[in-house]
Amino acid sequence: MLGNYKKILEKSRARVQELALDVLKASEDVFEAFKNGDIEKANAAKELLKDTHNRNNKIDNEIIKTLALFSPEAKDLRVVIAYLKITSELTRIADYIRSYAKSYKMQVSGEFDLDDLKQDTISFQQSTLKSLKAAVESIKVESVDALETLYRKVNVEESKCDDILSILEKNTLGQICINPENAGDYVMFLQSMRKLERVSDRSVTIVKLAYFAQKGGKLKL
Amino acid sequence: MAKQIILDIKNFSFTYASSQKPALKEVNLPIYTNKITAMIGPSGCGKSTLLRSLNRIHDLYPGNTYQGEVNLLNSKTDKYEDILKLKKENDLIKLRQRVGMIFQKPTPFPMSIFDNVAYGLKLQGIKDKTIIEEKVVNALKGSAIWDEAKDRLKESAMGLSGGQQQRLCIARAVALVPEILLLDEPTSALDPISTGAIEELVSELKKDISIVIVTHNMQQASRLSDYTAFMYLGEMLEYNKTDKIFLNPKEKLTEDYVTGRFG
């Protein structure tokens, strides 16, 4: 295998993994911040993610270069295409996390009381985090069996998120009936939760892509 | 680190003895030190003609005419010398010891593997057997054929496979420690595995030698080279860094060729 080719494949792989790890860390920080009311942590998360679009472009351009110069085939080709799409998904997830970090600031600084919904919100965030962890893990893993396990895991967490979200929606609507003057805040809260829900959706996509890269067959997202 | 030009081709035109029309028209091309420069283009575009002008091997066939300059850097004096002006046989011999060439068809000499690699050294006048042996072993090692050759050094080179023969030819050229190596479609007669082995070898060689490779296989050019020159009907249509040529070619003809829309 040509030295240049090997180098560029490893570089792309390293970059995608770095991005994934940063997105994971930022999500952990943001959810920590929510649990403990730590604005600094939320800001730190935003910092970590501020360059995501540039990093996405860098990875994309490198992969385009790899395709143009080295005509990868078989698994190399699937891996490189998977990286292309996974990077996209990671960048979207980063966007959701960043906007959640922003809305959190707003949530904490207002006179907005989430106490009744807090427990559910935390479980929701836990499941979201677990699905994201599975996705990030799947980018590193090469064994098809391990990937099948991760796929089951991420699906489980994603349906949990769905379930918890419907519970949250019901309870929030309940809260709105009790405290109609805070309706605006509650609605914004729901919106940010719905956005967060997409994180687990995209995590499922990431695991599907990683599975396609290793196992083959056709892309079915 | 500033890029250094080791061979500077300026306004070079070339006409074959038997033809009226020039095969090369005012070609300009810099060859950078320790880089791989590829020349691509449809058949008849002049890329082999240009390559063979760089070690004056056209001189074997009298009657050709040429204009322009091909300036080779003299590493001792840091000055450029126009190799087109060389006339004496001794000067041409010295030139060819600095600018080696590998051909499309592997050309092992009808002698043993050892004698093949030692041939150029003996031509240089080296007589000391220990020195010759050392250089031969180094050349074979540096051409990734030592393992296959070490137990059959005295056997005829004709018994090697095509890919091995070609690596032997490279060892033979590399034994002279040339500054530039010219490769004329070196793998087009070989199977994919031998091709891969030779591409890896060439990729390694560029650390010490500047390489110019003519290839009709675009993927080979895109995989291997740092710079690519696209030639068409005797002219240098486009020259740039390889990733620019294959990602964002400027000329439409270059794009058509690279995307396979030619002809």
Added chain:
Amino acid sequence: MNRLFLNKIVLALSTLSAIIGIGFLFWILATLSIKGVSALSFDIFLNDLVNGGIRNLLVGQFTMAFIATIVGVPIGMMAGIYLREYGNNSTFAMIIRNLSDIMMSAPSIVIGVFVYAIIVSPMNGYSGFAGAAALSIMMIPIVISTTDNMLSLVPKELREAGIALGGSKHKIILQIVLKAAKIGITTGILLAFARIIGETAPLLFTSANSAYFTMDLSEQFPSLTVSIYNLANYPDSESRDLAWAASFVLTMIVLFINLLGRYFTRDKG
């Protein structure tokens, strides 16, 4: 239907022609063998013609053939090398090549007469030298042609590879090209030798013949071929038997050399 039938007819005719040709060859060999072997004995190899043997004839024939080879091969090879490597398709080279080809089909008796005029006449006598000269004149065009052709089979990339390593032209020719054409050229020389060793006409007016054993080339020199011609014309049956034996020996020699040549150029694949 028509084409198939025509095909069969042509096939039959060509097979028939082949059988006729080979048939005659076998007839000749058979006759030679039968008549020749019956007259063979150890004695004829130990005695000279004067004593009813062919020893001096064999020695004489080979001697003149070897001298012709020593003279003819270097000249022929150098000319062949010149034509192929230095001639560069010039008019001069083309003329030489054509002349050489014409010489190859020149009647051998004409060459004999020519040597008679330039050597035998001035020297006032037949000699082994003249015989050898005539044979070498026959040999040279053959060697030129073989060398020229065998060298043309060497791919030009081999020469270019040698030049690309910094070799000068003459070194490349001697050390690489000739080596590459070695087998073909050697075989050509062998076959040329086989050709001249069976020649009679060039020797008739040059070395004539001798019944005695001699290595003196300035005198008439013994040869197998001329002797066969002479012996066949004598009335007595011993001479004629000896002629058969000599013919058989000569044929075997030529056959052997030809087979040797084929052996060298066999397909080693």
